[in-house]
Amino acid sequence: MTTNNNPNISDQILEQVDTVSDAMRNIGGVQDVDIATAPREIVWEDGKVKLYHFSQEEPAVAKTPVLVAYALVNRWEMMDLQPNRSFIRKLISEGMDVYLIDWGYPTKVDRYKTMEDYILGNLNDAVDFIRGEHNLDKINLLGVCQGGTFSLMYSSLFPEKIKNLVTLVTPVDFDNEEGLLFKWAKDMDVDAIVDGFGGIIPGDFLNTGFDLLKPMNKTRKYMALPQTMADKGRLMNFLRMEHWVADSPAQAGETYRRFIKDMYQHNKLIKGEFELGGRKVDLKKIKMPALTIYAKGDHIVPPATTKPINDLIGSKDKELMEFPGGHIGVFVGGRSQKLLTPAVAEWLKERD
Amino acid sequence: MSNQFENIVEGQKKIMDFWSNLSQQMTSSFKPKSDPAEAGQELMQDWYNKQQAFFQEAMKTDPQQALEKAPEHLKQYMELQSEFTQKWAEYFKENAGKMGMQFPAMEGFTGYTNPTQYFQDGMGHWRKWMEDGNKWLNEQVLEKMPFNMRPHYTNYLDTYNFMSRYWEPMQRLIKNGLYDANMVEQYFSADAYQKLINQMMGFRPVGNTSDVVDNVNKWFEKYMNVAKGQGQDWSSVSEVWKNKMDEYMSTGKVPFFEMASELNQRLQDQLAPFNNIASQGRQTEISKLMQDIQFQYIAFILKSAEMQTKVYEAGQFALPDTVRDFSEQYKKEQEMPDFQAFFQHYVNTLEEALLDILHSAEYSQLQSEVSALGTQMNHQSKRLAELMYADMPFLTHSEADDIAKETSTLRRKVRSLEQRLAELEKGMLLGGKPAVEKTATAESGGSKKKLMDKIGPAAAADADDLKKIKGVGPKLEKMLNELGIYTYKQISKMGPAEYDMIDELLGAFQGRAKRDNWAKQAKQMI
Numbered sequence: 001m002t003t004n005n006n007p008n009i010s011d012q013i014l015e016q017v018d019t020v021s022d023a024m025r026n027i028g029g030v031q032d033v034d035i036a037t038a039p040r041e042i043v044w045e046d047g048k049v050k051l052y053h054f055s056q057e058e059p060a061v062a063k064t065p066v067l068v069a070y071a072l073v074n075r076w077e078m079m080d081l082q083p084n085r086s087f088i089r090k091l092i093s094e095g096m097d098v099y100l101i102d103w104g105y106p107t108k109v110d111r112y113k114t115m116e117d118y119i120l121g122n123l124n125d126a127v128d129f130i131r132g133e134h135n136l137d138k139i140n141l142l143g144v145c146q147g148g149t150f151s152l153m154y155s156s157l158f159p160e161k162i163k164n165l166v167t168l169v170t171p172v173d174f175d176n177e178e179g180l181l182f183k184w185a186k187d188m189d190v191d192a193i194v195d196g197f198g199g200i201i202p203g204d205f206l207n208t209g210f211d212l213l214k215p216m217n218k219t220r221k222y223m224a225l226p227q228t229m230a231d232k233g234r235l236m237n238f239l240r241m242e243h244w245v246a247d248s249p250a251q252a253g254e255t256y257r258r259f260i261k262d263m264y265q266h267n268k269l270i271k272g273e274f275e276l277g278g279r280k281v282d283l284k285k286i287k288m289p290a291l292t293i294y295a296k297g298d299h300i301v302p303p304a305t306t307k308p309i310n311d312l313i314g315s316k317d318k319e320l321m322e323f324p325g326g327h328i329g330v331f332v333g334g335r336s337q338k339l340l341t342p343a344v345a346e347w348l349k350e351r352d
Numbered sequence: 353m354s355n356q357f358e359n360i361v362e363g364q365k366k367i368m369d370f371w372s373n374l375s376q377q378m379t380s381s382f383k384p385k386s387d388p389a390e391a392g393q394e395l396m397q398d399w400y401n402k403q404q405a406f407f408q409e410a411m412k413t414d415p416q417q418a419l420e421k422a423p424e425h426l427k428q429y430m431e432l433q434s435e436f437t438q439k440w441a442e443y444f445k446e447n448a449g450k451m452g453m454q455f456p457a458m459e460g461f462t463g464y465t466n467p468t469q470y471f472q473d474g475m476g477h478w479r480k481w482m483e484d485g486n487k488w489l490n491e492q493v494l495e496k497m498p499f500n501m502r503p504h505y506t507n508y509l510d511t512y513n514f515m516s517r518y519w520e521p522m523q524r525l526i527k528n529g530l531y532d533a534n535m536v537e538q539y540f541s542a543d544a545y546q547k548l549i550n551q552m553m554g555f556r557p558v559g560n561t562s563d564v565v566d567n568v569n570k571w572f573e574k575y576m577n578v579a580k581g582q583g584q585d586w587s588s589v590s591e592v593w594k595n596k597m598d599e600y601m602s603t604g605k606v607p608f609f610e611m612a613s614e615l616n617q618r619l620q621d622q623l624a625p626f627n628n629i630a631s632q633g634r635q636t637e638i639s640k641l642m643q644d645i646q647f648q649y650i651a652f653i654l655k656s657a658e659m660q661t662k663v664y665e666a667g668q669f670a671l672p673d674t675v676r677d678f679s680e681q682y683k684k685e686q687e688m689p690d691f692q693a694f695f696q697h698y699v700n701t702l703e704e705a706l707l708d709i710l711h712s713a714e715y716s717q718l719q720s721e722v723s724a725l726g727t728q729m730n731h732q733s734k735r736l737a738e739l740m741y742a743d744m745p746f747l748t749h750s751e752a753d754d755i756a757k758e759t760s761t762l763r764r765k766v767r768s769l770e771q772r773l774a775e776l777e778k779g780m781l782l783g784g785k786p787a788v789e790k791t792a793t794a795e796s797g798g799s800k801k802k803l804m805d806k807i808g809p810a811a812a813a814d815a816d817d818l819k820k821i822k823g824v825g826p827k828l829e830k831m832l833n834e835l836g837i838y839t840y841k842q843i844s845k846m847g848p849a850e851y852d853m854i855d856e857l858l859g860a861f862q863g864r865a866k867r868d869n870w871a872k873q874a875k876q877m878i
Contacts (some may be wrong), residue, residue, distance in 0.1 A: 028492060108752055108756060187719070217709070223692070
């Protein structure tokens with residue numbers, strides 16, 4: 001309130017009362033916060049890991065299905081957070097046949113689960129299952145963030161099984177000082193932390209790290225809450241995002257230790273020093289068509305950590321695509337719906 | 353949410369003040385000389401009755417309904433006030449000429465002796481109503497949030513309210529252009545400022561250094577008592593500790609790390625013979641662990657205090673800087689910000705300052721040390737508890753760990769066997785020995801007949817949802833259908849021999865039918 005006597009003060013108050021009244025009606029009416037609503041079925045599972053096949057009303061235009069591999073950090077539901085802005089739904093409506101691997105929620109019994117178990121085990125099994133179902137030698141692989149790093153490793157070891165490779169906001173060059181996570185991970189005493197947590201890294205530990213990247217983000221978000229809540233749609237999206245953030249799975253200790261050490265601290269992948277199950281991972285062996293997407297304003301995986309993929313792989317048919325937004329905007333932003341997802345589908349269909 | 357409500361209350365207050373002043377001015381113009389004015393009396397009484405009725409109506413319902421109707425109520429209230437003001441003005445105009453007219457007697461208003469009091473009470477109603485609504489709304493928001501996000505929200509509310517309590521002095525500072533760096537110290541106590549940053553950043557305060565020293569002393573004494581129980585003479589170490597403490601505390605400087613490591617060394621020296629004699633004993637490990645935990649604890653507390661101090665230092669100019677920015681603006685434009693704009697600006701300034709420190713190598717190093725120390729201490733404490741309860745019939749962390757290790761090894765072994773098997777199968781087919789598949793088909797033809805003889809045929813049209821049977825997924829259901837198995841009735845007739853045939857026929861999902869006892873499940877479904 002300004003101190004000068006505003007003749008329209010009662011209008012202002014009325015407007016505010018309207019806002020609060022709408023907010024109250026909206027929040028009172030919230031029954032259930034729905035996320036990941038695209039219809040799907042579990043077609044394969046192994047312990048905590050599941051493979052989903054998303055249902056489609058029309059038969060897919062593309063004959064090669066695409067397998068989505070999300071990061072171990074946070075949940076894949078980000079790809080289908082809001083029904084009206086779902087990356088998965090959009091991909092399907094663009095004519096793709098979509099599978100997704102759900103890594104599940106690791107518990108203590110998974111503390112010795114290694115990157116080999118994830119990539120040579122789970123990911124390879126899922127790829128083989130889809131190949132078998134569709135009677136195809138090769139399928140498409142779409143890796144997201146850390147899941148993209150896994151996908152690069154996998155495609156280098158099993159190029160005969162992957163037709164096209166798409167990586168979304170995927171870190172590959174970890175020698176970066178610009179991203180705080182990259183800086184902090186270099187100083188991290190990961191042995192002490194993995195052992196200290198008894199081999200299973202709680203999701204809250206990771207979330208605190210993400211929070212500190214923009215320490216006042218939450219405050220700003222909560223300040224805007226009355227206005228957010230006055231709009232039913234925005235309120236639901238706020239709650240969906242809160243639920244997604246809160247639902248942060250723990251990390252299997254050995255995989256976490258290896259990823260921090262070999263990737264963040266020693267940057268082994270791009271140096272050609274990384275080995276998986278005794279086999280050297282050579283990015284030059286990736287020869288299939290590859291699409292690399294980075295987000296211009298990404299503060300979690302800065303563009304500089306992603307872009308080198310395009311130079312490091314052996315593919316002749318390759319493309320680097322910039323998305324004008326942040327890490328999360330890639331999945332839920334309006335521009336993602338309008339520009340990015342159709343472009344990905346188009347790129348894949350051209351190479352079907 | 354408080355901000356919106358506070359704004360409303362704030363605005364309301366201004367309107368009340370305005371009317372209150374107006375009516376005082378108006379009443380003062382009626383000189384108490386003439387006869388009481390009946391008309392004025394009626395006017396006031398009418399106004400009072402209407403207000404009374406309004407508040408009764410507005411406060412009758414629950415907060416949600418009340419708020420839904422709030423815009424309407426507020427409009428009504430405004431109209432009521434305007435109507436009164438208008439009437440009053442007419443009345444005033446009409447009677448102003450009649451000098452010596454007396455102000456209508458206030459006794460007519462039950463319980464009210466002057467209009468200001470009356471307005472203030474009205475204001476109180478509004479405030480209470482707003483506060484109730486505010487509380488209700490916050491509860492609603494919290495209820496809809498995931499439980500581990502709730503503390504973030506309550507922290508925010510606390511912070512916001514905390515800051516808003518300083519809003520009055522802040523406004524004066526802005527007006528007077530005072531914004532030196534000492535402001536934080538002058539207007540916030542050190543504790544209050546720590547609390548503020550802690551809430552914003554989610555840090556937990558470690559308390560002040562002397563509390564830490566007290567804590568450490570307590571830990572140390574406890575530890576010494578345990579150790580004493582083991583028959584050693586600890587007086588010398590105890591004394592060293594005490595002397596060091598006295599020495600350093602009097603100077604006000606406590607070089608903890610130096611001291612801790614010195615004491616640690618002494619303890620180790622003293623423990624050595626004992627540990628050697630009883631190297632197998634649980635007690636030995638317990639005492640060693642307690643020693644470790646103690647020093648990790650000291651280190652953790654101090655390192656974390658150091659880290660937090662860095663953050664406080666970085667943030668300490670955010671407030672004076674914010675005041676300065678608004679103060680300069682005030683000088684130019686004579687305009688005060690509202691509290692929300694002020695808070696927003698403060699939050700942004702603070703974030704900028706914090707990001708500076710978060711990006712520093714120094715902070716990164718400290719953060720790493722703090723998290724390593726914290727998790728290690730946690731780990732040691734668990735180990736300690738495990739040792740203490742080693743004789744109890746619990747599954748301990750280390751035992752669970754062994755199981756996890758075993759599980760992983762088995763998982764890897766299964767994977768390599770599966771891959772080997774796939775390679776062999778492929779090799780056999782490619783090696784011109786399709787006989788394997790043929791034999792299997794021939795055999796399965798026989799098994800299939802036997803199986804169908806036992807369970808009977810069924811048509812796809814009669815199909816039950818076999819997925820309802822535990823262990824049967826869409827894939828397996830499809831395979832069963834392909835064999836001609838569609839109904840619960842068929843499955844209910846199966847026995848161990850049929851389970852084996854299923855295993856043989858399907859090749860995949862070995863042993864699942866037996867494990868989940870399909871027949872029993874199917875019987876329950878019929």
